[in-house]
Structures are given as structure tokens and as C-alpha cells.
Amino acid sequence: MNRYKNYRIFAILLICVAFTSCKMLAPVEKPEPTSMPDAYVSSKDTVNSATIKWKSFFPDKNLQDLIDIALKNNQELEMTLQEIEIARNDIRVKKGMLLPMISAGASAGVEKVGRYTSAGAGDASTEMTPGKEVPEVLQDYALGLHAVWEVDIWKKLRNAKKAALTRYLATVEGKNFVVTNLVAEIANSYYELLSYDNQLDIIQQTITLQKNAFDIVKAQKDAGRANELGVKKFEAEVLNSQSREFQIQQQIKETENKINFLLGRFPQPIERDKTAFVTEIPQQIQAGIPSQLLTNRPDIKQAELELFATKCDVKAAQAEFYPSFTINGGVGFNAFKTSYLFTSPESLVYNLVGDLTAPLINRNAIKAEFNKAKAEQIKALYNYQKTILNGYVEVSNELSNIKNLEQFYDLKNKEVQSLTTAIDASNELFKSSRADYFEVLMTQRDALESKLELIEAKKEQFNAVTNVYRALGGGWN
Missing domain, CATH: 1.20.1600.10 (Outer membrane efflux proteins (OEP))
Known part of the structure; x- marks a missing residue:
């Protein structure tokens, strides 16, 4: 119920912004x-x-x-x-x-997180495979597409x-x-x-x-x-x-x-x-x-x-x-080892975000x-x-x-x-x-x-x- 109430308030706010803008023009x-x-x-x-x-x-x-x-x-x-x-x-x-702006990218890197952090503690308690812990130093490989489109x-x-x-x-x-x-x-x-x-x-x-x-x-x-x-x-x-x-x-x-x-x-x-x-x-x-x-x-x-x-x-x-309404999205592969990079669906990543700003x-x-x-x-x-x-x-x-x-x-x-x-x-x-x-x-x-x-x-x-x-x-x- 609170969710619908928030949506209603947000819609009313946008209408007020648009009305004020029109009045000023x-x-x-x-x-x-x-x-x-x-x-x-x-x-x-x-x-x-x-x-x-x-x-x-x-x-x-x-x-x-x-x-x-x-x-x-x-x-x-x-x-x-x-x-x-x-x-x-x-x-x-x-x-x-x-038109949408589409870009392709690839990246490679290495990362070590502190053991006494939330990410480090999580990695320490996780096993990649039975009996094999996540190593402290992780490589990172990514390959994918990213798109941005402002809806006119x-x-x-x-x-x-x-x-x-x-x-x-x-x-x-x-x-x-x-x-x-x-x-x-x-x-x-x-x-x-x-x-x-x-x-x-x-x-x-x-x-x-x-x-x-x-x-x-x-x-x-x-x-x-x-x-x-x-x-x-x-x-x-x-x-x-x-x-x-x-x-x-x-x-x-x-x-x-x-x-x-x-x-x-x-x-x-x-x-x-x-x-x-x-x-x-x-x-x-x-x-x-x-x-x-x-x-x-x-x-x-x-x-x-x-x-x-x-x-x-x-x-x-x-x-x-x-x-203005902008759509951001991306799809690709991400893994800490090249042999896992194209393993699907485990290495598949994607995101889709819509931004409405005034x-x-x-x-x-x-x-x-x-x-x-x-x-x-x-x-x-x-x-x-x-x-x-x-x-x-x-x-x-x-x-x-x-x-x-x-x-x-x-x-x-x-x-x-x-x-x-x-x-x-x-x-x-x-x-x-x-x-x-x-x-x-x-x-x-x-x-x-x-x-x-x-x-x-x-x-x-x-x-x-x-x-x-x-x-x-x-x-x-």
C-alpha cells in the first residue's frame, strides 16, 4: 500500500513540475x-x-x-x-x-579485498568448489555491450x-x-x-x-x-x-x-x-x-x-x-578466470535502468x-x-x-x-x-x-x- 502511495506522490510531483514549467514559458x-x-x-x-x-x-x-x-x-x-x-x-x-548510443568494451584487472571487510569476510566463507576457498587475490575479466538512449x-x-x-x-x-x-x-x-x-x-x-x-x-x-x-x-x-x-x-x-x-x-x-x-x-x-x-x-x-x-x-x-527519460542497459560476460568468461548463465551479466529526471x-x-x-x-x-x-x-x-x-x-x-x-x-x-x-x-x-x-x-x-x-x-x- 505504501508503495502505491509513493508512486502517487511522485506522479503528482512530476505534474506540478511540468505545470510550473509550462507556466513560465x-x-x-x-x-x-x-x-x-x-x-x-x-x-x-x-x-x-x-x-x-x-x-x-x-x-x-x-x-x-x-x-x-x-x-x-x-x-x-x-x-x-x-x-x-x-x-x-x-x-x-x-x-x-x-538513436541509442551503443558501445562495446572489454576489461581485465586484479583485485584483493581486505579480509576484515564485508566482501572479504564473504569470500572467506565461500567455497568456489567443494573444499576450495575463494582466493584472496582475484582476477577480473569482462566483455560486453552498453547502450544509452534518451527517449525523445x-x-x-x-x-x-x-x-x-x-x-x-x-x-x-x-x-x-x-x-x-x-x-x-x-x-x-x-x-x-x-x-x-x-x-x-x-x-x-x-x-x-x-x-x-x-x-x-x-x-x-x-x-x-x-x-x-x-x-x-x-x-x-x-x-x-x-x-x-x-x-x-x-x-x-x-x-x-x-x-x-x-x-x-x-x-x-x-x-x-x-x-x-x-x-x-x-x-x-x-x-x-x-x-x-x-x-x-x-x-x-x-x-x-x-x-x-x-x-x-x-x-x-x-x-x-x-x-527527460533515459534508458541505460548493458549485457555481457564477467568472470575472475578466462576459462569461465563465456560460461552461461553463471558468467552472464546484464542490467536495464530507466531514469526520469526534471x-x-x-x-x-x-x-x-x-x-x-x-x-x-x-x-x-x-x-x-x-x-x-x-x-x-x-x-x-x-x-x-x-x-x-x-x-x-x-x-x-x-x-x-x-x-x-x-x-x-x-x-x-x-x-x-x-x-x-x-x-x-x-x-x-x-x-x-x-x-x-x-x-x-x-x-x-x-x-x-x-x-x-x-x-x-x-x-x-
Whole structure:
């Protein structure tokens, strides 16, 4: 009767512990989720350029070859792949914790107990066989298996495994995000290199024009139709353009080295066709609708998976407050002589123990871990919302940039055409002394700046298209 009474008291105690634990676990507070706009502009067309594979989006064969090399050799991408391997092994660790831990062991030893002890007195009064006492010095041999298994009653271990699996999937999305940025960075650097090549050509062509004008003004000075001031002005303009030529050459070198670094190789010439920069037209972008960012952008999917993993962490931390049930067992053979070791059932030993334990006093560490898990979950939720907002803003900015750059490029192209015509007119007027050297200099200078700005605008057009492709979530497939 007393035994049943003790069991009842023990059960009531466990119920009280569980009730107290549940009462202390406050729910995780969640901010209101951010709702996305229906469209970037008035159009709600669902066709999205992010679904285009990068090899189709970037038709330049030289650029395709560079991206292919980078995807094989880039160090940052290789480090990300190792993070995936780390996460994959973490899943194996968590999965293993759900299974019994079984170990095998063997031991050999010797023991002598005091005669005036309970064990010694018992051995002295015991006969191993009729007429043969137990010796004072005994050997001890053992061979067997031992198992420990925590029964996952509250799904603590399963939630830990689920969190590890989710974080593995998040690292895969993280790798995709690295690929997206890597493809975009190489493309932007490639178009920047092409723009420098074309700027260098323009400067060299301008130097030729300036030298011709310089020769004319020197001839006019010799004929008494110009003075030393005009000669020096033209000479200074030639020298200024020649100095800019070396600046552009340095920028070309640095951009080539930047691309080589992204490709994971030492500096070497970059294969490219600079004429394609002038003739090629940037891709037409279809932005789709904002909600497609949730499925197309790897960083948003990564943030979503990280949020789910923190929810699993909170559930696992909650389970630490509840009683845990562990089963310990073993089976094997034990004897004081090797010839008796496998004698059954005399040498057979086994044990089976079930432990039910629950934290009662000084649970501050468990509370701290639980509160930490809650804070991590709320942090992950804010990060998820921030990532979505950042994605929308990036797309919105680049779409606006593309539209404005189209207008800017058209106007700048007309300006270049006008100034190119003006150069020919000023040279003819200067030869016939109907225009002074200052007008020729200013016309050449304005034409040079305008042509360089036109090339820069073309590069920005390519970069804007590349950036909106990246912002939409394209480039990793």
C-alpha cells in the first residue's frame, strides 16, 4: 500500500513540475508581417527576367567564359561550399542523437579485498568448489555491450534535428546568393573594362585631332597669324589628354586584375571584344511582381529558412524544462578466470535502468537559453522582413535607373553628334582665321568630355540591367 502511495506522490510531483514549467514559458512575441506592394509600377505582368539562365542573359561569349571559370575557382564560393558541408555533418550529429548510443568494451584487472571487510569476510566463507576457498587475490575479466538512449518524449531532439536540416538548406541558398552576386560582379567589371577600352580609343583619337590643330597653330604663328599664347594653349591641351591616357591605362590594368581575382587566378590579359560594347544593346528587363522575390531571391529564402530554424530552436529550448527519460542497459560476460568468461548463465551479466529526471532548483541557465532562443527568433523575423524590404528597394531603384539612363543616353548621344560636327566646323573656321584658337580648344574639350560621358552612360546602362537581374534573383541557376 505504501508503495502505491509513493508512486502517487511522485506522479503528482512530476505534474506540478511540468505545470510550473509550462507556466513560465511565455509565448514568443511576433511583430506584424510586412505586406508587399502589388506591383513595382502600374504593370502587373508576371513575366520575370529572373527565370532566365545567366548564359542566356549574357550573350557575350567572352563574358560567359569568365563566369564559368569563376564558378569553378572563386575562393569565396569554395568557402561557402565548405559551410554547406559543415551544415550537412551537423544534420548527421543531430540525427545520431535520436538513436541509442551503443558501445562495446572489454576489461581485465586484479583485485584483493581486505579480509576484515564485508566482501572479504564473504569470500572467506565461500567455497568456489567443494573444499576450495575463494582466493584472496582475484582476477577480473569482462566483455560486453552498453547502450544509452534518451527517449525523445517532448521532441527536443527532433526539433534540434529539424533546425539543423533547415540551416543546411539555408546554407545552400546562401551559396546561391554568393553565385548571384559573383555573376553580377564579374559582368559589371567586364562592362567597366570595355568602357575603359572605348574611352582610351576616344582619348587617342582626340590626341590626334589636337596634334593636328597644334601643328596648324604653329604654322600660323610662323606666318605671323597667331601668337605664342595660342601655341602654348594647344600644347598644354595635348599634354593634358596624354596624361589622361595613362590614367585610363592604369584603370584598365586594375579592372583586369579585379576580374582575375574574382576568377581565383593570378593577373593575366582578359579576352574581350571592345567593339561589342558599342554595338550591343542591353537586355530588356521584365520585373514581374514583387511577391516573386520570395521565391526567386536566394537571400530571402535563406532568411526564411533561418527564421524557421530559430522556431525549432525555441521548441527544443522549451523541452529542456520538461522531465527527460533515459534508458541505460548493458549485457555481457564477467568472470575472475578466462576459462569461465563465456560460461552461461553463471558468467552472464546484464542490467536495464530507466531514469526520469526534471530540473527543480536553479534553472536560471535553462531560462537563459530559452530567452536567448526567443530573442534569436525575433531577430531572425526582423532580418527576414528587412531582407524582403531591401530586395524590393533594390529592384525599384534599378528599374528607375534604367528608365532615366535611357533618356540620359539618348540626349548625350545627340550632344556628341552636335559637338563632333562643331569640331569640323571650328577647324575649318580656324584655318581661314574666322575663329580663334580658344573656340577650337573649347570645342575639342567639350567633345572629348561628352564622348567619355556617353561611354560612361552606356556602361551604367549595362550595369543597371545586370543589377536589376541580380536584384530580381537571377544568376544562380
